[in-house]
Amino acid sequence: MTLAPSIIERLTRARGDLRMGVPVVLTDGPQAALVVAVEALSAARLEALRGMGRPELAITARRAETLKTPAYDGDLVRLALSDDVGLDWLAAMADPADDLRVPMKGPFHSLRGGSASLHRAAIALAKSAHLLPAVLVLPVTDGAALAASGNLTLLALAEALPELDRASPLREVISARLPMAASQAGRLHVFRPEDGGEDHYAIEIGRPDRQHPVLARLHSACFTGDVLGSLKCDCGPQLRAALAQMGAEGAGVLLYLNQEGRGIGLANKMRAYSLQDQGFDTVQANHRLGFEDDERDFRLGAGMLRQMGFSAVRLLTNNPRKLAMLAANGLTVTERVALHVGQTEQNAAYLATKAAKSGHLL
Numbered sequence: 445m446t447l448a449p450s451i452i453e454r455l456t457r458a459r460g461d462l463r464m465g466v467p468v469v470l471t472d473g474p475q476a477a478l479v480v481a482v483e484a485l486s487a488a489r490l491e492a493l494r495g496m497g498r499p500e501l502a503i504t505a506r507r508a509e510t511l512k513t514p515a516y517d518g519d520l521v522r523l524a525l526s527d528d529v530g531l532d533w534l535a536a537m538a539d540p541a542d543d544l545r546v547p548m549k550g551p552f553h554s555l556r557g558g559s560a561s562l563h564r565a566a567i568a569l570a571k572s573a574h575l576l577p578a579v580l581v582l583p584v585t586d587g588a589a590l591a592a593s594g595n596l597t598l599l600a601l602a603e604a605l606p607e608l609d610r611a612s613p614l615r616e617v618i619s620a621r622l623p624m625a626a627s628q629a630g631r632l633h634v635f636r637p638e639d640g641g642e643d644h645y646a647i648e649i650g651r652p653d654r655q656h657p658v659l660a661r662l663h664s665a666c667f668t669g670d671v672l673g674s675l676k677c678d679c680g681p682q683l684r685a686a687l688a689q690m691g692a693e694g695a696g697v698l699l700y701l702n703q704e705g706r707g708i709g710l711a712n713k714m715r716a717y718s719l720q721d722q723g724f725d726t727v728q729a730n731h732r733l734g735f736e737d738d739e740r741d742f743r744l745g746a747g748m749l750r751q752m753g754f755s756a757v758r759l760l761t762n763n764p765r766k767l768a769m770l771a772a773n774g775l776t777v778t779e780r781v782a783l784h785v786g787q788t789e790q791n792a793a794y795l796a797t798k799a800a801k802s803g804h805l806l
């Protein structure tokens with residue numbers, strides 16, 4: 445054991461760096477680049493990067509669709525930065541808030557050929573830090589030396605990509621009795637991922653028999669719905685109805701997964717809501733921001749259930765992806781228990797879009 449941080453620790457540090465606007469050094473074999481998230485970029489850092497070479501802008505193919513620029517790298521686009529563009533232009537490329545008011549941002553100079561692996565990893569890192577998926581990438585010659593001299597976090601893709609792709613193992617930190625309105629016999633378990641990500645919770649009701657399928661729900665955090673009683677979605681009523689059903693049956697387990705906004709974080713979800721106020725639906729809004737419509741990783745829930753000793757579930761959901769992901773990750777789903785509650789005038793279009801575009805069952 446050395447004192448040097450492991451790859452997992454450096455990845456966690458890199459997410460913090462990106463959120464603070466500090467460059468991170470990525471290497472892929474002989475290639476290296478400094479990367480900075482556009483959302484957190486300062487004028488001084490942009491100036492410094494320009495003094496070192498020609499930065500490139502990487503955005504997702506989803507964002508590029510709206511900007512009407514072709515994606516030569518499949519899931520992403522690399523654009524050369526002309527000398528006259530500043531922070532405002534970069535911010536507008538990253539954030540679609542003003543797209544309708546100012547639709548023309550080009551002409552764009554798309555880069556083709558060569559490898560996009562550093563750009564792709566930088567976008568994945570920005571997403572995992574809950575930042576908009578738009579990054580400046582400055583190719584450099586000796587990444588390791590630059591990282592050492594500038595005290596910057598260094599990540600080699602060969603080490604970092606497998607960690608970014610895998611669901612981080614979780615360990616249970618603590619559990620304690622929690623009497624609730626839905627059931628006196630509640631217990632809250634707190635699980636912590638090894639990668640320094642957010643904690644996730646399991647609410648166990650009664651003492652479900654581990655030998656039988658348990659009534660279960662994977663609930664993704666929705667601050668607006670769960671806490672504020674937002675009428676734009678059905679999350680709050682679904683949360684309470686699931687707990688009530690478990691209370692009535694005397695047993696169940698509800699996983700409360702901190703995957704706010706289908707995995708994009710609350711700030712980006714509010715950006716999506718702002719686009720919804722401009723007339724876009726929930727799926728279009730995610731795409732305009734550069735995200736997929738659902739960025740959640742449900743492997744997490746399967747791991748927590750297995751760790752708690754459950755191998756079969758009766759799952760409260762209308763989302764077929766949750767059923768498929770549990771099954772693919774070693775859980776037996778013996779039954780889907782439909783969960784249709786909380787329909788309002790304000791969320792009718794949202795629920796209809798989820799049924800039409802995301803395959804939610806009615």
Ligand SMILES: Nc1nc2c(ncn2[C@@H]2O[C@H](COP(=O)(O)OP(=O)(O)OP(=O)(O)O)[C@@H](O)[C@H]2O)c(=O)[nH]1
Nearest residue numbers: 663664665666677703704705706716726761762763
């Ligand atoms: N990006 C985005 N996220 C949203 C929006 N409305 C709600 N959410 C999030 O969507 C997620 C809904 O979670 P769930 O209720 O567990 O999942 P679901 O896919 O609807 O599936 P079931 O409720 O199990 O049928 C939460 O993370 C919310 O924060 C939206 O308009 N945009």
Ligand SMILES: [Zn+2]
Nearest residue numbers: 666669677679
């Ligand atoms: Zn919600």
